Amino acid sequence: MELVAAADSDERGLSLLKVVNVLQKVVVFVHTFTVDKLRSQLTRTASEEMPHMSEDIIEAKVREICQELVLSPEVLKEVCDCLQEEINKGLAKDSHPEATVKCFPTYVRELPNGKEEGRFLALDLGGTNFRVLLIEFSSKCRMDSKIYAVPQPIMVGPGDGLFDHIAECLASFIKERNLGNELLPLGFTFSFPCKQEGLTKARLAQWTKGFKCEGVEGRDVVELLKQAIARRGDVQIKICAVLNDTTGTLMSCAWKNRNCRIGLIVGTGTNACYMEKLEKVELWDEVIDDPPQVVINTEWGAFGDNGCLDFVRTEYDNNIDSESVNPGKQLYEKMISGMYMGEIARQVLVRLVSEGLLFGGFASDILLEKGSFFTKYISEIESDKSGDFNNCRAILEELGFNDATDADCANVRHVCECVSRRAANLTAAGVSVLLNRIGEESVTVAVDGSVYRFHPHFHNLMVEQISQLVKPGIKFDLMLSEDGSGRGAALVAAVASRCAAMR
Incomplete structure (x- = not known):
């Protein structure tokens, strides 16, 4: 009986194994068939239509499809009105908890006056590397810096381990420069989501960028750094401030330009800060004394998370959001920043191919891959001179298109222009709201970020649109x-x- 039972068991096992093998083959077949069918459908219908359309008709259809990326003056004015309302919600006590544009006070109330002197340390932590800087202000700014790595085990280990590592690198930097006898003031740029509770107090809301150090979320990162320095006992450092990179952008520019009141980042992400009157900041729980102002960190990347921007969002924006790691979050940022611009353009290009309007209706395997059209391609394509498609052709060859026509290149460029112009116009709308809130006759906006730095026309596009949206009499x-x-x-x-x- 035992031998029979064993034989039955073996037969059942073999039968089950055969079933599994058959199912695996079916899955592979279905997947291959589906992908091949999708590609053939994407190209077959389009290629049949192409011979019946002239270049002029194709160009007109391309422009018609791209029109939903073009924002009219009326739409941009409505965007401005929405952001104004969301900022007011963020600054008000009652509505702040539910507000999407949080408008956190940074507790930075004074801007540089250009007369700052002395030596200061800066610590910049925002990724897998961090910088320690020694900066001396006099008539000029002299800077000495060193980059240190944050090893992977430290990034995901205990929180004390991270701050002990930072303190060790700080001590090494100070000793290498024979600064051990000085009590040096330090500014700490901590580019992770925080709730700031004072100039030297910021609680980490959550880790991002691959960090998962235990025991840090919800705690004051300045206090953790102070404790790590104290455990060593071999260096003297006075932490004077904790800030994010947007506030730093404002301060760096304000040192050179006394009219600077706004800091703006347009890079992988986007954010802005601005100088606000304390009387408008209900969140301010301290005494309103001189100067009656504070820099507000808007965190405006989340503008639209409550649905107020749905009237400008497109199918491409919806697709990108649904496929992102944070669906429903940072919707304004997803229409503007370098993280997403290239993918928006790629989705438009795929649609144009599917309708037989690009490349004879045939899509390369590379173009069909998510993320294959980099944001830097937009800047490079728009850097071509009018009628010259050298950069465009080189990029299309990278994407598997070796026989693109001049008409193809012109239409690809048009898609890139629509995506970047929309991003610049939406950014300009945000800046216009801040300029109008500040209400001063002449205001300088400090800007940083890879999109602003490297796109050949982003600056001019922003200036053109801000001029249309800002109140009369305000120069910027x-x-x-x-x-x-x-x-x-x-x-x-x-x-x-x-x-x-001075106190």
Whole structure:
């Protein structure tokens, strides 16, 4: 009986194995068939239509499809009105908890006056590397810095381990430069989501960028750094301020330009800060004394998360959001920033191919891959001179299109222009709201970020649109800010030290 039972068991096992093998083959067949069918459908219908359309008709259809990316003056005005309302919600006590544009007070109330002097340290932590800087302000700014790695085990280990590592690198930096006998003020740029509770107090809301150090979320990161420095006992450091890179961008520019009141980042992500009157900040629980102002960190990337921007969002925006790691979050940022611009353009290009309007209706395997059209391609394609498609052709060859016509290149460029112009116009709408809130006759906007730095027309597109949206009589200037996370952090420390000395 035992032998029979064993034989039955073996037969059942073999039968089950055969079933599994058959199912695996079916899955592979269905997947291959589905992908091949999708590609053939994407190209067959289009290629049949292509011979019946002239280049003029194709160009007109391309422009018609791209029209939903073009924002009219009326739509941009409505965007401005929506952002104004959301900022008011963020600044008000009752509505702040539910507000999407949080508008956190940074507790930075003074801007540089250009007379800052002395030596200051800056610590810039925002990724897998961090910088320590020694910055000396006099008539000029002299800077010495060193980059340190954050090893993977430390990124995911205990929180004390991370801050002990930072303290060790700080101590090494100070000793290498024979600064051990000085009590040096330090500005700490900590580019992770925080709730700021004072100039030197910020609680980590959540880790991002691959960090998962235990025991840090919900705690004051400045206090954790102080404790790590104290455990060593071999260096003297006075932490004067903690800030994010947007505030640093504002401070770095304000050191050179006394009219600077806004800091703007347009890079992988987007954010803005601005100088607000304390009387408009219900969140301010402290005494309203001089100066009656505070820099507000808007966190405006989340603008639209409550649905108020649905009237400008497209099918491409919906697709990108649904496939992102944070669906329903940072919707304004997803229409503007370098993280997403290339993918928006790719989705438009795939649609144009599917309708027989590009490349004879045939899509390359590379173009069909998510993320294959990099945002840098947009800047490079738009850098071509009018009628010249050298960069465009080189990029299309990378994507598997070796025989693109001039008409194809012109239409690809048009898609890129629509995507980047929309991003610039939406950013301009946000800046216009801040300029109108500040209400001063002449305001400089400090700007940093890879999109603003490297796109050949982003600056001019923003200036053109802000001019249409800002109140009459307000003059503005956009100024590239240098090293906000480094020099800006040192300047916050310098201003804090100056104010403390005056008291």
